[in-house]
Amino acid sequence: MGAIYYGTRTFSKHMGYFGPKQECDNCHRTYQKAIVRFKSWFHIDYIPLIPTKTQYFKSCPICGAGFELRKQDAKTEMQNTGDGAAQILEPHAKHIMANKPKGLMATDNSYELWLKDGNSGEDICIASEISKEDIKRFKKERGWKKVPMEKVE
Ligand SMILES: [Zn+2]
Structure with a gap:
């Protein structure tokens, strides 16, 4: 059992x-x-x-x-x-220097979280220097379905 x-x-x-x-x-x-x-x-x-x-x-x-x-x-x-x-705000995340060598940092805090205002076109950074776990926490807190991730090199 x-x-x-x-x-x-x-x-x-x-x-x-x-x-x-x-x-x-x-x-x-x-x-x-x-x-x-x-x-x-x-x-x-x-x-x-x-x-x-x-x-x-x-x-x-x-x-x-x-x-x-x-x-x-x-x-x-x-x-x-x-x-x-209708107010449109689309969450999306950026992974800064996504191709940096692994193990460079104990925790990779090089993620950013953005909200794209679909009405004005403005892109608003709501958090930076955060980890992938932080993005998951935001996703849960805000009730978002998904947060597309973009790699920035
Ligand atoms: Zn506020």
């Missing part, structure tokens, strides 16, 4: 951008806020079986500053899609 693994796993999902554009107190950029849902499941052998907890966070899509929303408030906010063109 093999070991049975059980516990909880949390999945995050970017629900979209909602409400009016607002200046962020932290980074001072003006965007609609993002709402991200975190859903925890009790799993057995990594198969999600029973949902145990759902949380919603409303945050600045650029710097991530924000707070937790009550479920009902999140539902209400998500009905307000704002006016004007």
Whole structure:
């Protein structure tokens, strides 16, 4: 008999951008806020079986500053899609000097994380000198499906 693994796993999902554009107190950029849902499941052998907890966070899509929303408030906010063109922010990462010799650094901190504003065309660097693990952490926190990686030599 093999070991049975059980516990909880949390999945995050970017629900979209909602409400009016607002200046962020932290980074001072003006965007609609993002709402991200975190859903925890009790799993057995990594198969999600029973949902145990759902949380919603409303945050600045650029710097991530924000707070937790009550479920009902999140539902209400998500009905307000704002006016004007849909806000488009595409995450992408750059691996700087991707071809440097392996083992040069204990941890390769030469990744950068960017958000491309699909409305203005502006490319915004939101984190630099970070590791591949940091990018995974951002991906989970922001509920992004994927973060395309570009090698910069
Ligand atoms: Zn911000």
